[in-house]
Amino acid sequence: MLAGGRIVIVGASLAGLRAAQTLQEEGFDGTITLIGAEPHLPYDRPPLSKELLAGPLADDEVYLPLGALDAEFRLATRAIGVDLQGRNVALDSGETLDFDGLILATGAHPRTLAGLRELDGVFVLRTLDDCLAMRARLAPGGRVVVVGAGFIGSEVAATCHGLGLEVTVIEALPVPMVRGVGELVGRRCARLHADHGVRLQLGTGVIGLAGEDRVEAVVLADGTMVPADVVLIGVGVAPATEWLAGSGIDLENGVRCDQWCRALSHGEAVAGVVAAGDVARWENPLFGEVMRVEHWTNAAEQGRAAALTLLHGQEAPVFDPVPYFWSDQYETKIQFVGRVGPDVRVVDGSLDDDRFVVAYGTEGRIVGALAFSRPARLMAYRSMIARREPFPDPGAEP
Amino acid sequence: MRVVVDFDKCKSNAVCMAVAPDVFEVRDDGYLYILQEEPPEALRPKMEEAVRQCPTGAVSIEG
Known part of the structure; x- marks a missing residue:
């Protein structure tokens, strides 16, 4: 287990913050340094298109709670390169930071x-x-x-x-x-x-x-x-990987990672380097698919998973979530779990209603579900997908 | 251990219900109900998971 030294987290948004909090909770007692390109402490992005844009949320209510986090923040600072052999990250301030562990969580840029x-x-x-x-x-x-x-x-x-x-x-x-x-x-x-x-x-x-x-x-x-x-x-957005060009890290529409969120270089896991959030394209064993997910829950969960891998290596659990996102539009709460599949079936209500649930399947297995304003019913499908259950019949109770 | 929900923040996404259906229930009226305000200690890992996964940061644990 990695217990001391310095862990550098590049990216000071949700994935980076959750990684830092996890390191601390797990007893890591070295130095945690977060590099953030923006001048702000970690904040929550979902309200930016909703409550904060509309105004009812005050500007300072958008920040994520830091709790008892003891970490060093370098804000308004960009990482411009990483040296995998020298084990350091170069910053746009001219400084170089040595690391014992590195978490890549730079997110994505709008196209x-x-x-x-x-x-x-x-x-x-x-x-x-x-x-x-x-x-x-x-x-x-x-x-x-x-x-x-x-x-x-x-x-x-x-x-x-x-x-x-x-x-x-x-x-x-x-x-x-x-x-x-x-x-x-x-x-x-x-x-x-x-x-x-x-x-x-x-x-x-x-x-x-x-x-x-x-x-x-x-x-x-x-x-x-x-x-x-x-x-x-x-x-849409593109993963923020330009600063990693030439580093030796495999870049394929994001930082290519294995099931433990370990960054790959020429197809092999790089010791002590993991990735999380919008920038990470990893192999999700639940779906047997290499995926990159640009949603809040994935950033939170993968930040934690990547930190666990950094500390515990392959003794940490593989990262095999059922992706989840929600989108509030008008009075409708749209929620989605899993993946889109070729087979689509309405399993609750009707598309003509304001509330319904649709299931997605592939090869007889349920891989996804979407609901309009049916949060509780949708969540039953999240566990069905995790259990790799069959694609449900029309009208079947979850 | 006491489960606390900030109902000003809760948006009934039901993520907590997926994690711990014995403790959280979002009903068809669209509101979240806490089924056990003081869940047994054995449920602590699930309560921590619910806290982490709540997209609006509405769930917390006291004690």
């Missing part, structure tokens, strides 16, 4: 659209500062155009609608959220927007922005101009 001009009034939403900047521009009656109908885009659309703004959502694909929830439920999600009078334009690409200094419109592929006072670009 942008190629060729878009930088104009005032155009935002991405990933950080607290992004949220506060965008919030300052949301005035009732204003026109918001959301580019991308994924989770962030859909939540921001719902929040802005609630604030009394006129909202249009533009999505390049014919069905929103198809990657996250599949086609059947994606269509149902489209109806959520329509039911609230939010305009959704599907299958339409964005080719540019119009305006002098300040954005005035979003230009669509067919030449249509959609007037806008505020634009949110919500077209």
Whole structure:
């Protein structure tokens, strides 16, 4: 067991914080150093597209409780490289930090659209500062155009609608959220927007922005101009691995890890280096699938799992969770457990209702479930998925 | 050990119920009910898991 020395955690958000807390709880008595690119102590990101953007949550209520954590924070500081042989991390301050254990938890960066001009009034939403900047521009009656109908885009659309703004959502694909929830439920999600009078334009690409200094419109592929006072670009995120290029760590749409969240180099686990959260792409033995999950619960659970591996090696449990996420849109609580599979079946209620549960299966086994405003019923499926149970018959009780 | 839920923070995601259905129940009315406010010591690991997994940080343990 690694008991002393220094553990460097690169990334001071949820995964990094949970890793640090776990190290301490498990009795690690060396030094824990967290490197955070943002100037803020760890905060919770889910409210950024909901309660904090809408305003009822005060700015200081967004910070995560640190509890009795005894760790050193280096904030507004970026790691710019890692030397696996020399066992150190280089910082943009010019400093080099030696480590005995390293946790990679740098998260992800918002993607942008190629060729878009930088104009005032155009935002991405990933950080607290992004949220506060965008919030300052949301005035009732204003026109918001959301580019991308994924989770962030859909939540921001719902929040802005609630604030009394006129909202249009533009999505390049014919069905929103198809990657996250599949086609059947994606269509149902489209109806959520329509039911609230939010305009959704599907299958339409964005080719540019119009305006002098300040954005005035979003230009669509067919030449249509959609007037806008505020634009949110919500077209997904990319894992923040650029600083690891050339380090020898395997980078394949994230830091490639094994079942214990150990980072790989040329396919072999690197001693004392683990990854967690949005940046980690690991082998989940429950599904026999290499996955990267960009949601809150995974960051929290994987931060803990990676820290346990660092301390206990392969005596730590493998990381085999049933992924979980939720998304609050309008009055609907969308919750998802597991993975999307090719077989889809409504197992509770009907897609025409406000509340229902859908199960996803593959090869006769249940691999996922999604609910609209049915939290308790959904959670029964989380344990069915963990137990690798068969794909349920229509109307079967979980 | 006493389980405490901050109902101002709770958003009835039911994650705690998946971890410990003997202690937490989200009912069809959309609210969370605590079935055992002082669960037996044997449930401590599950209570700690519920605290860790609650997405809104609404669950805590006293004692």
